[in-house]
Every structure is written in C-alpha cells, then in structure tokens.
Amino acid sequence: MVSPLIRRAIRWARPTPLAWVVAALLMFASTAAQAIPAYARQTGSACADCHAGSYGPQLTPYGMRFKLNGYTDTDGKGFKVPVSGQLRETYTNPATGKSTTNLTEGDLYLAGRLTDQVGGFVKVEADRTGHDTYNTRLSNVDLRFVARELKLGGKDLTLGVSVNNSPGFQDPIAALPNASFIAPVGVTGSLLSLATPNAPSNRVIGATMYALYDRNWYGEVGTYRSLPKSTQDHLGYNVASDPGSLHDTGYFRFAYMKDMKKQFFSAGVVALTTHRSLPRSGPSDHLTDLGYDLTYQYLGNREHILQLSYVNILEQRHYGAALFGAGGVAAPDRGNVHDQTLTATYTFHQTYSLSVSRLLSTGSRDSVRYPPFGNPDATTNMVTLFWAPFGKDDSYTTIANLKLAATWYRITRFNGREDNIFGAPPGVRPTHAGDLNAFTLSASLAF
Amino acid sequence: MLSPFPPASRSEARRSRLLHGVVLAGLLFGWYAASPAVRAGDASAGADVFKSECAECHAVKEGRNKKGPSLFGIVGRPSGSIADYSYSDALKQANWTWTADKLHWYLSQPAKTANPGTKMKYDGLTDAKQLDDLLSYLGNVH
Secondary structure: OOOHHHHHHHHHHOOOHHHHHHHHHHHHHHHHOOOOOOHHHHHHOOOOEEEOOOOOOOHHHHHHHHHOOOOOOOOOOOOOOOOOOOOOEEEEEEOOOEEEEEEEEEEEEEEEEOOOEEEEEEEEEEEEOOOEEEEEEEEEEEEEEEEEEEEOOEEEEEEEEEEEOOOOOOOOOOOOOHHHOOOOOOOOEEEEEEEOOOOOOOOOEEEEEEEEEEEOOEEEEEEEEEOOOHHHOOOOOOOOOOOEEEEEEEEEEEEEEOOOOEEEEEEEEEEEEEEEEOOOOOOEEEEEEEEEEEEEEOOOOOOOEEEEEEEEEEEEEEEEOOEEOOOHOOOOEEEEHHHHHHHHEEEOOOOOEEEEEEEEEEEOOOOOOOOOOOOEEEEEEEEEEEEOOOOOOOOOOOOOOOEEEEEEEEEEEEOOEOOOOOOOOOOOOOOHHHHHEEEEEEEEOOO | OOOOOOOOOOOHHHHHHHHHHHHHHHHHHHHHHOHHHOOOOOHHHHHHHHHHHHOOOOOOOOOOOEEEEEEOOOEEEEEEOOOOOOOHHHHHOOEEEEEEEHHHHHHOOOHHHHOOOOOOOOOOOOOOHHHHHHHHHHOOOO
16 A cells, blocks of 8 residues: 555655655555455445445445454355456646656455455555666465354354564554544654654564454554564565564554444444664664554445544654764654544445545654654645546446545645754745645556 | 035125235235345445445345355355355355345355354344345346
8 A cells, every 4th residue: 555655765765755655655655456356256245235336445334344254244156256456647746846647556356255254454565666667575464263153142243363573554444544544644643653753564464363342442462573684675665674582572453333224333443562773783662552542434325424533542652872063962752643634534325435534643752863853753744536436336337436636635734744844044035834745646547 | 516505606606706906916916025036125225234244244246156156047046056166064065046036045144154164254143124135136047
C-alpha cells in the first residue's frame, strides 16, 4: 500500500521532514487496495459484500467475519487459485513542485484459503522509484490458522492464530492505522502507525492468538520482533528506516463489536509495548502505546452507507539515553506522542464514496528532538472522492474491479505552526504548512 | 338417506347450500389470507430486507452461488436441488420443498434449529412483517 515516495521519504525522514511529509501524505493515495478479486472468486461473494465502497479498504461486518475466519470461507466449488493482481496509475499535483503521472504501483496478491482452517493474505508490491525503475518488496503478510464453530458455555467461539508483519493489520475491525492505512503525519508518531518514521510496519514478524466469543467479544494477544537488517534488505526495504531492535514486545487487543445487520458498532482498546534500541547498538527506549477506537456503520439496505471511526493512541516514551542539544541543553528523558484519527465515509449505491478524515499528531514539547520549535504537532485534513463501478452482485463482472479516486490533502499545522514551519531565517523563503498540500488522481485496476 | 331432521323444502335447501358456500369461501379466504404468501404484501420492502439479511451469502441471480446457493426461483423449489452447489448432508437429507409456508417456518427460527447440521448460519428473522415482506420478494424472484 505504501507508495515508493513514502519509502524514499522514510529513508530521509529525520534529516528532511519536508520530503517525509509530502511522501507520507501521498501514501494515502495508495491505500485502498484491499478488495482482492481472488477472495471474490473463492467465495462467490461480490467485492461489495466485504467493502462498503466495493474496493476497500473499509470492511463491512461481513468482511470482518471473513477476515476472522482466516480468509477460508468458500462457495464450496473446489480449489481456486489464490492469486490476484493490481495496477495503479497516479497523477500527483503537489502544492509546490512538479506534477507527475506515472504507473506508480503493481501488486501481486497471494490471498485465499489453503484448507478449511488455513488461509492468508500476502502482498508483493512493486513501487515506482524512478524513470522506469521499480522496487519490489514484501508488503503486508497475514497468515492464519483458525478453529471455527467451537462452543464455550453454549456460546459460539472462534480461535485463531495470525502470523503477520504489521501490528494492527490483522485486526478485524480494521480501524487501527496499519489496517485502515489512515494515520496522522508529522515528525513523529506512535508505534502502531505506519506513517511514523522507523515504524515497525512490514519490518517485523509476529504471532498473535485471537478469540471471538459469542460473536461480539474479541480478544487478541501476541508478540513481535524486528526483522534483521539483512532480511529487510532482501525483502526490499531500505535499512535506513530500520525500526531498531525490539525486545519484550507485547500486543494486546480487546474489543466489543455488535452486528445488527443494518447497523454495526464497535468499541475497543489496544496496546503495544516494547523496548526499542534504535540504533540497534544503542540504549533501549521503553515505548508503550495505549489506544482506543470507536466505530459505527449504518448499512441499511446498502444504498446509503455511513461509516464513522475514531482512533486515539497515546504513546508513552521513556528514553534510555541522555540526549543533548545545542548549547548542552538536555532533552527530557520522558515524553509522549498522541495520534488521533477521525474518519467519516458516505457510500452511495456501493459505488460512489466521499471520505473525510481529520488527522492529528501531537506530542510533548522537546526542543532537542523536535527542532526548530520543539513542537511536533501537526494537523492534516484529507478528502477523497471515489468511484468503483464493479464488484456488486449485478455488476458486469464481480471478479475484477476498477477504482478512480481523487484525493485532496490539506495540511494546516506542522511543527506546531501554520507559517514558516521549518523556521527559515529572514531572507530565506519560508515554507508554510499549506505548501505541503497535494492533490492526486488515481486509477486502480484489480483482477 | 336417514336424517333426524324433517326434509327441507327446495328453497331452504338452496339457502343451506348458499350458506355452506359462503362459509367455505370464508374459510378458504381466511386460510389464504393467513398464509405467508399473501400476508407478505410488500415485495419492494422485502427487497430491502433481503439486502440487509440475506444478500451477503445469497444472490438472486440464476446460477450465482455464494456461501449459500442462489435463491432464484426458491419458492416451490425442492431442497438441495442446485446441482453445482455443495449442500450440507443435513439439507440433502431434509427432502422438503421450499414452499412459502416452509420458508416462513425455516426463516423464523435459527437455521441450525430448523435443520440441525446445516451450514447456514442465521439466527432467524423475528420481525413478522419483515419476514412476510421477504417471502413476498422471494416469491417474485423467478
């Protein structure tokens, strides 16, 4: 899902925050890629059954159950080849800089069931990195074993194991940043966010055990460790954005979800805690993410669908090493980062969608770690219009899909400021938050 | 024919036959009106019920099986009769016909109660009007 721009930006993240921000914003242009036609062929379902807008990534309650069941549901017509592909052409028009139109991404999905109890999702992504050059990397992985139709106290119970490479990607509600692919962009961020510099996303491997009890109560616990740098390199990642060495890492998730057919709501909490050495030979920081998420969906007769989600993640940091800035100023040994995301999506006829997001990234003041103002706060607004003409029961085809999307990114605050966000001295042209704005048009074809 | 009553006149016999006819017609109408096929008056509302209750697992397009079999022509169809759908053993052995009455009975309770061993996961539709509307809609899908 992450565009080549963001990967390049990840490499540059700390020294050049402007490049990081622009690239991270453009990441969102390539997020809606979860409607996998291989799943439609496997289940006989339409894309719209699992994704309100027929292309994703937002899941309907039915899509959540499909994920919880380990991607193993089937129409019973035998083995289907679990392979799909996707191509994306993107026109990018940043507020400052040159507009471009390129074939930005080509994806290969290995996605589907192997047995009644084993299924998965693996994405191999080729991102444009320059003139006719592409970098191939292993993107999201979620391999599952699931035991279904168990009983506990007379109630339904589903148990599963997920082996995945991105904390939160495996979540069924799919509101957490690594699953929704919507996250605030700033000079810092939480571990659970894919937009954070040196984020664990795709660069770790972990296993979680989950349970769904009485169809409504969801619990999950697991652990992760970062991939060796050499492995990251082999998988297509630049080691400059290594998430560091992670120890004593725990992932915890608990949620209540209620599917009332015409409506759905969920309320959940999430935690991710780790000791991180970044760089790997350095001292260890203790980082703990504590978050909660609320979602609501009005589905009705599927003509008018409204989806709301709010995610609030607070990361508490206890730095392991003393850090000194200019003039010998000592940085605080503790700090916090606070990510908030509010998204509302309206979908008409499972075809036309309007999605509006407000993304806030704030943190404790730290003049050493967050130059030049010591303030990491950033605010981004994002508006997306898209059209996905296929993927419904009555579509010309239900096993391929097209999505045309227009997205506007508006940055109203960066480094805690609207104007001169990088503190340019007099005589140097300042950069304002609005200079980071961008507009994209994209055409995605999944088959 | 022996009778404890005195023989009726010809006009009384006509009135009696008429009365019997009215009663019989009334009974027939009552039975007919009470049957789900007629109670279900709003097929367009039933289409909405279908979309929210059934459409994730069933399509109404002929030959389009999802997790559940196509419901094209479901009313009047023998159970387990779509050749290229893999039914549960429980439904294969049910050997019933999906009349409107049978569907009303089946859908008004959990599927696993109505047909233990079925693959179908459905808790039942307890709203009587919605069920009637749904059956009316399904009756038109052919």
